[in-house]
Every structure is written in C-alpha cells, then in structure tokens.
Amino acid sequence: MCIRDSLQGGIPASVGKLAALKTLEAYDGSLTGPIPAEVGDLSNLTHLWLPGNSLSGPIPPEIGQLSALKYLDLSSNDLSGSLPPEICNLPALLSLSVSYNQLSGFLPPEIGGLSNLSSLYLNRNQFSGQIPEEIGALSNLSVLYLSQNQLAGPIPPEIWTLSNLRTLNLSENQLTGTIPPEVGNLSNLSSLRLSSNLLTGSIPFEIGYMSSLMRLELESNQLNGPIPPEMGDLSLLWNLRLSGNELTGPIPSEIGDLVGLQQLWLNDNQLSGPLPPEIGFLSNLADLHISANKLVGEVPSALTALTSLNDMWGLDLRWNGLFTEDVFLTAFLNLKHSHRGDWRDTQTVAPDNVAVTSVADHTAWLSWDVIDYTDDPGAYEVFVSPAGP
Numbered sequence: 001m002c003i004r005d006s007l008q009g010g011i012p013a014s015v016g017k018l019a020a021l022k023t024l025e026a027y028d029g030s031l032t033g034p035i036p037a038e039v040g041d042l043s044n045l046t047h048l049w050l051p052g053n054s055l056s057g058p059i060p061p062e063i064g065q066l067s068a069l070k071y072l073d074l075s076s077n078d079l080s081g082s083l084p085p086e087i088c089n090l091p092a093l094l095s096l097s098v099s100y101n102q103l104s105g106f107l108p109p110e111i112g113g114l115s116n117l118s119s120l121y122l123n124r125n126q127f128s129g130q131i132p133e134e135i136g137a138l139s140n141l142s143v144l145y146l147s148q149n150q151l152a153g154p155i156p157p158e159i160w161t162l163s164n165l166r167t168l169n170l171s172e173n174q175l176t177g178t179i180p181p182e183v184g185n186l187s188n189l190s191s192l193r194l195s196s197n198l199l200t201g202s203i204p205f206e207i208g209y210m211s212s213l214m215r216l217e218l219e220s221n222q223l224n225g226p227i228p229p230e231m232g233d234l235s236l237l238w239n240l241r242l243s244g245n246e247l248t249g250p251i252p253s254e255i256g257d258l259v260g261l262q263q264l265w266l267n268d269n270q271l272s273g274p275l276p277p278e279i280g281f282l283s284n285l286a287d288l289h290i291s292a293n294k295l296v297g298e299v300p301s302a303l304t305a306l307t308s309l310n311d312m313w314g315l316d317l318r319w320n321g322l323f324t325e326d327v328f329l330t331a332f333l334n335l336k337h338s339h340r341g342d343w344r345d346t347q348t349v350a351p352d353n354v355a356v357t358s359v360a361d362h363t364a365w366l367s368w369d370v371i372d373y374t375d376d377p378g379a380y381e382v383f384v385s386p387a388g389p
Contacts, residue, residue: 011055013038022068023047031055035074040065051075051097059098061086069093075121076100083122085110097121099145104128107151112137119143123169126150131170133158140164147193148172155194160185171195171217178202179218184209191215195241199223203242208233219265220244227271232257241265243289248272251290256281262308267291267316275322277302286310291318291346299324299333309336318346 010033015024021042031053039048040062046069055077063072064086072090075097082105083098093114104126111120112134120138123145131151135144136158144162147169154177155170165186175197183192184206190213199221207216208230214237223245231240232254238261247269255264256278262285271293279288280302286309299322309315315336323344324330330344337343351368358365 010034011036011039015039015042018042021045023049025049027052029053033057035060035063035079037062039063042066043068045069046092047071049073050077053077055079057081059084059087059103063087064089066090067092071095073097074101079103081105083108083111083127088113090114091116093117095119098125100124102126106130107132109134111135114138115140117141121145123147123149128152130154131156131159131175135159136161138162143167145169146173150174152176155179157182162186163188165189166212167191169193171197173197175199179204179207179223181206183207186210188212190236193217194221196220202226203228203231203247205230207231210234211236213237215239217241218245222246224248226250227252227255227266229254231255234258235260237261238284239263243267243269245269250274251276251279251295253278255279258282259284261285263287265289266293269293271295274298275300275303279303280305282306284308285314287314289316291316291320293320296321298322299326299329301326301329304329304332306336311335312340313338315343317343319348321348323347 011031013036015038022044024045027049029052031050034057035055037060039060045066048069049071051073056079058081059079061084069090070092071094079101080103083103085108088108088110094116095118099121106129107127109132111132117138118140120141127149130153131146133156136156141162142164143166151173155175157180160180160182166188168189171193177199178201179199181204183204187210189210192213195217202225203223205228208228213234216237219241224247226249227247229252237258240261243265250273251271253276256276259281261282264285267289272295274297275295277300280300283305285306288309315333316338318339333343339346354366354368356364357367
C-alpha cells in the first residue's frame with residue numbers, strides 16, 4: 001500500500017491506522033505542521049519521503065519504532081529541535097536525509113548503530129559539538145554530508161577508516177586540527193570537501209594515494225607548507241581548490257599531469273617562484289585562479305594552449321609579479337583574464353631608484369620614482385629586514 005502526493009495540509013494523526021502502508025511520499029510542498037507521533041504505528045513502512053514541504057516542529061522519536069524503514073527523507077522542511085537518538089534504532093535503514101532544516105544540538109553517538117546505512121545527509125542545519133567517533137562504525141557508508149553546520153573540534157580519526165566512502169563533505173563548519181596521513185586510506189573516495197573550516201598543518205602527501213578522487217576542495221582554511229607533488233598522481237581529478245590558505249613554495253610541475261582538470265584555484269596563498277610551463281598541458285581547464293600570491297617571472301608561452309579557459313573570467317593572475325613581452329601571449333591573457341584591460345596592469349611591480357634618505361630614532365625615510373599608472377590607486381608595501389650586527 002502506498003500514499004504518494006495525495007496528502008494536503010498537515011499529516012493527520014489517523015495516518016497511524018494504515019497498518020499496511022509501506023510507502024508514504026509527499027514532495028510537492030503541500031504539507032505543513034508537525035509530523036504526528038502516530039507515524040510510528042506504521043510498522044510495515046519502508047519508505048518515508050517528505051522532502052520539500054513546510055513541516056515544522058521536532059522529529060518525533062516514535063519514528064524509531066519503524067523497524068522495516070529503509071529510506072527516510074525529511075530534507076528541505078522547517079523541522080527544529082535535535083536529532084532524536086531513537087531514530088538510530090532502525091536496523092534496516094539504508095538512507096537518512098534531514099538536510100536543509102533547522103535542527104540543532106549534538107549528533108547522538110547512537111548514530112553508529114545504523115549498521116546498514118549507505119548514505120547520511122545531515123548538512124545545512126545547526127548541529128554543534130564534535131562529530132561523534134561512532135560514525136566510524138558505519139562500515140557500509142558511501143555518502144556522508146555534514147557540511148554547513150556548526151560542528152567543531154577535530155575530525156575523528158575513525159572517519160578515515162570508512163573504506164567504502166565515495167563522497168565526504170565536512171565543509172563550512174568550525175573543524176580544527178590537521179588532515180592526517182590516514183586520509184590516503186580512502187582509495188574509493190571521489191569527492192573530498194573540507195573547505196571553510198579552521199584546519200591547520202600541511203597537506204599530507206598521502207592524498208596522492210586517493211586514486212579515485214575527482215573533486216578536492218580544501219580552500220578557506222589555515223593550511224600551510226607546500227603543495228605536495230604527489231597530487232599529480234590524481235589522474236581523475238577535475239576540481240582542485242586550495243585557495244585562501246597559507247600555502248608556500250612553488251607550484252609543483254606535477255600539476256601538469258592532471259590532464260582532466262577543469263578548475264584550479266590556488267589564489268590567496270603565499271606561493272612563490274615562476275609559473276610552471278606544465279600548466280599548459282591542462283587543455284580542459286576552464287578556471288585558473290592564482291591571484292594574490294608571490295609568483296614572479298615570465299609567464300610561459302605554453303599557457304596559450306589553455307583554450308578552454310572561460311573568456312573574461314576564467315583566468316585570474318592579479319597581484320603577483322608576472323610579466324611577458326610576448327604580444328600574442330598578452331592578447332590571449334587579456335581575452336581570458338577576469339580583470340578588464342591589460343592584465344599586466346594588475347601585477348605588483350617594485351618602483352625604481354629606491355633609496356634611504358635618512359635614518360633617525362628607529363625611523364627611516366625612503367624615496368623612489370613614482371610609477372606612472374593611474375587606472376587604479378594601488379598601494380606601496382614596504383618589507384623590512386633587520387640589519388645584522
């Protein structure tokens with residue numbers, strides 16, 4: 001027996017009398033009000049799909065009585081309160097989605113009891129506290145979304161033992177600590193998204209062992225150190241976002257081995273040295289963002305091979321120290337660059353004839369030739385190195 005899209009207004013308490021009901025579906029936006037506790041009387045229910053409505057109030061703990069339930073989707077409603085521990089008593093549950101609600105509180109450790117769970121969507125809520133280590137008991141889990149919450153503390157090491165994971169999204173939380181070498185154990189993972197957290201430390205070279213990885217987003221953290229050359233082993237990667245960190249050192253030439261790459265975001269770091277010409281091998285690249293680094297030197301002519309770059313916004317080289325005298329290359333970069341006009345006007349250049357005119361009481365007066373450029377007010381930044389004894 002099945003009820004699909006025939007409910008209007010609220011779910012009546014009398015629904016609990018439909019003992020033979022196996023599927024209860026409504027995703028046309030017609031449902032309002034609370035989910036009645038009597039839903040827990042539907043002992044034969046295998047599918048409870050109510051996404052995209054205006055259901056409000058808490059999730060009734062009586063849902064934990066639905067021992068036959070395999071699929072539970074309450075996403076995109078106005079549900080509030082905590083995730084009831086009783087919901088973790090469903091031995092047959094394969095998929096649980098309560099994303100895009102207003103749920104709050106800690107995630108119950110009982111969640112580790114959902115031994116058959118394949119997908120878990122808790123994203124876009126207001127969950128807080130730490131990620132319970134018991135999630136590591138979900139050995140069948142292939143999809144885990146905990147993004148856009150207020151989760152804090154370190155990522156529990158048990159997550160790196162979930163060898164069946166295909167998708168892991170922990171972005172937009174307040175997670176701290178490092179990305180451990182054990183991340184390389186997730187050889188089946190195709191998408192790893194840890195962006196917009198407070199993660200520190202270096203990117204482990206073991207990330208290069210993740211041979212199935214197609215999407216890697218680590219932007220907007222506090223990661224430091226170099227970009228590991230081993231990333232060049234991720235032959236299936238099409239999206240690489242490392243922007244908004246504190247990464248240093250050169251861009252490794254091995255980046256050019258990622259021939260399927262479509263997005264490369266390295267902007268807002270402290271990367272230095274020249275642009276490797278191997279970037280020109282990335283013929284599928286649509287977005288190349290490397291602005292606000294310390295890159296210097298001549299732009300390699302190989303970049304003219306990046307014909308898939310989006311015109312007018314696919315390339316961002318601003319706020320580096322790059323140059324070229326190649327007229328053809330300049331025209332190509334101007335076509336692709338996100339800054340209208342001559343891309344060379346976006347580069348940081350040192351003024352000529354810098355001199356110290358006088359020194360007194362820990363104060364130095366400097367002079368230099370003014371740079372004749374009026375398209376942008378610009379700024380001067382003075383770097384000071386203490387003198388030796």
